[in-house]
Amino acid sequence: MNAPLAHPKPRAADNVIELEKVRVTFGTAKNAVTALAETSLRIDKGEFVALVGPSGCGKSTILKLVAGTLNATQGNVFVAGREIGAGAARIGMAFQNPTLLPWLNIRDNVMLPLKIVPPFKEAFGAKRKTEYRDRVEASLKQVGLGGFGDKFPWQLSGGMQQRASLCRALIHDPTLLLLDEPFGALDQFTREELWEIMQNLWIEKRPTVLLVTHDLKEAAYLASRICVMQARPGRIVDDSPVPFARPRTIDVSFEPDFVTLTQRLRQRIVAARAVQEIVS
Numbered sequence: 713m714n715a716p717l718a719h720p721k722p723r724a725a726d727n728v729i730e731l732e733k734v735r736v737t738f739g740t741a742k743n744a745v746t747a748l749a750e751t752s753l754r755i756d757k758g759e760f761v762a763l764v765g766p767s768g769c770g771k772s773t774i775l776k777l778v779a780g781t782l783n784a785t786q787g788n789v790f791v792a793g794r795e796i797g798a799g800a801a802r803i804g805m806a807f808q809n810p811t812l813l814p815w816l817n818i819r820d821n822v823m824l825p826l827k828i829v830p831p832f833k834e835a836f837g838a839k840r841k842t843e844y845r846d847r848v849e850a851s852l853k854q855v856g857l858g859g860f861g862d863k864f865p866w867q868l869s870g871g872m873q874q875r876a877s878l879c880r881a882l883i884h885d886p887t888l889l890l891l892d893e894p895f896g897a898l899d900q901f902t903r904e905e906l907w908e909i910m911q912n913l914w915i916e917k918r919p920t921v922l923l924v925t926h927d928l929k930e931a932a933y934l935a936s937r938i939c940v941m942q943a944r945p946g947r948i949v950d951d952s953p954v955p956f957a958r959p960r961t962i963d964v965s966f967e968p969d970f971v972t973l974t975q976r977l978r979q980r981i982v983a984a985r986a987v988q989e990i991v992s
């Protein structure tokens with residue numbers, strides 16, 4: 713069983729993520745797996761950070777720590793608003809597979825956070841057929857799903873379901889958006905379309921975003937900073953800013969600086985994988 717977190721010091725800035733020398737160990741004795749060791753990471757308000765690295769290096773583990781669904785074995789995890797209780801961070805999440813509820817239509821699926829997240833939930837009864845409905849329609853329209861609110865998930869393609877999942881992740885204006893390979897299962901063209909939509913939403917609302925991805929082009933197109941991880945022990949071994957001006961178009965991915973950046977990251981990951989194989 714994981715030990716409770718040491719009580720973190722309150723910070724002045726709101727909505728900052730900070731991992732301080734975090735260790736996460738799953739299992740015990742000879743079955744123990746150290747997923748993260750001495751991992752430190754700070755993300756400021758409004759940053760868009762991508763986490764990349766070889767399979768099993770601990771990317772999703774970091775996401776779970778930040779989401780609060782997993783406790784660190786050692787070290788501190790600070791998410792502004794969560795520990796100190798003042799104005800709790802509003803978290804939105806999207807995963808590789810759309811997790812829409814099959815018995816609800818798309819409108820009600822997208823509306824779900826408004827039903828359960830404060831301050832929206834207090835007015836849910838009064839606003840669900842007016843203001844909240846309009847809000848959902850506007851959001852669906854923004855991702856090209858205008859008029860699909862009455863459909864059920866099984867009546868939509870995988871790409872359309874993923875668009876609806878993004879709407880649900882964003883409908884309550886999250887201050888913190890956690891994305892675990894949300895575009896991973898889509899074809900290249902749908903993926904690029906959704907990158908553009910995601911970028912526009914980030915520019916408009918400026919949530920703090922932590923994106924886990926295996927796609928270096930996606931990381932360099934979307935993020936303002938890219939952290940490369942290495943396994944055994946899991947930790948961050950490279951932390952690079954992404955300097956390209958916004959709004960970015962897909963054309964940026966053909967520019968020499970972009971190609972140089974993704975090649976460098978690729979080499980870093982190849983090196984990280986090699987270390988992983990030697991240690992395993």
Ligand SMILES: Nc1ncnc2c1ncn2[C@@H]1O[C@H](COP(=O)(O)OP(=O)(O)OP(=O)(O)O)[C@@H](O)[C@H]1O
Pocket residue numbers: 738739745746747765766767768769770771772773774946
């Ligand atoms: N619940 C668990 N019990 C035991 N080991 C776990 C558990 N969750 C994760 N691990 C191990 O911790 C390590 C990190 O896993 P994690 O899922 O964070 O990696 P990842 O970088 O997200 O991988 P991928 O890119 O393949 O999704 C892996 O070795 C994994 O096997």
